[in-house]
Amino acid sequence: MASNITQTHYNDMTPAKKVSKKALNKMIWRSLFLQASFNYERMQAGGWLYGMIPGLEEIHTNKDDLALSMSHNLDFINTHPFLVTFVMGIVLSLEQEKADIQTIRSVRIAAAGPLGGIGDAIFWLTLVPITAGITGNMAMNDRSILGAILFLIIFNGVQFAVRIWLMHWSYNLGTKAVSVLTDNAKEFTRAASILGIFVVGSLIAAYGTTSIRIILTDPVVDVQGLLNGILPKMIPLAITLMLFALIRKGWSPTKCILLLIVIGLFGTAFGILAGDSKAQNEDGSTIPGGYTPLVEWYDYPTE
Incomplete structure (x- = not known):
């Protein structure tokens, strides 16, 4: 469901200064709450806006423009929670350039869509089976809680590193990041899926008793x-x-x-x-x- 916004441009069309690293890092931490207000009308919109606010406040010094930006950033959005900073960086770069509002809304949906399959291939079909296979074996053989702790450290360490890198990379690359994603999405997803299936097959052979x-x-x-x-x-x-x-x-x-x-x-x-x-x-x-x-x-x- 889209917001009822008719205005197509901001009042202040002067491109803003680059957003500070402090604001970008705040957005990274806030991205953890993407699904905190998940609902079936706008999915992750509430969490998305909460994550975008530090950057939007630096860009839009005009209060009316900030209100307008916050309104259209409450549009429906549904993307992978671990890769959301990729979309945040792209949208933030468009906001900084004071792009047409409809363009920003369209790019947000276009960038968010493909991330579901890519994120599942990276995390659920590849990272989790590999990490769980290694640490699970440690926990069973050594009867140690270290296996569970190590799993949490590796899994969360990887997803935090991905969040941080994607935010800074996509923000600096801007809308070019969308073409990079869409041009290679199918190949990347297929490669990650094949690796994940290979690992699952290995786990069956190793632990299937x-x-x-x-x-x-x-x-x-x-x-x-x-x-x-x-x-x-x-x-x-x-x-x-x-x-x-x-x-x-x-x-x-x-x-x-x-x-x-x-x-x-x-x-x-x-x-x-x-x-x-x-x-x-x-x-x-x-x-x-x-x-x-x-x-x-x-x-x-x-x-």
Whole structure:
């Protein structure tokens, strides 16, 4: 929803001085509150204006122009919260040059749009899987809270660095930054997505431990060993491909999670899926297979 603004130019058309680094840094910090007043009418407009105010106050010394600028900066906007400073820098450079108001509004929407896919590819499909894979392994193996702390430090350190760099780069580059973004958006998004998928696939191979518990006797046949001879990690791969197919058919992530819970409970109850719970019987001896299933439909060889 756009503001009801009919005026197309500011009253004072003299280009303003460059915004101070202090104001730019304030805008960077305020960008953290982009979604603080998120709503379905104008999405991130309230947080956007809050972030823009330090720069607008330095540019528009005329109070009527400042009010006008604040009004049209309350237009609908929806962009990636970690990359918003890119749009802020571009819009601020246009405000500094006292560009046509309609031009500023159009550029703001044009710059904000493509950032959703790019930001998801950078952060959710690349940075998070890589960082979580490394620090998660540290937390599981070392049983240390350092893994969680390190994850937060790396993730937030990267996104803060991106916010700072984008603000100063886009502000200095001005509207040329839009063409740089749009000309390379598809290629960049595709490259980041491929890297993220590669990392997720590596995590499946490294941490996918789902295996078959069944060992048949007379003659002894280790079903999991047989599968490993054909293709190691076959079960985790099959589960991943199954979930991929279900999501393509319209299943939600919640349904997929519930399905995995059902499969886990069923497989454990019937002794199909392997476990390493180190369960012991009354004599203190380790129970073969890691646990005793509720339904024992085959004989497990004794150690």
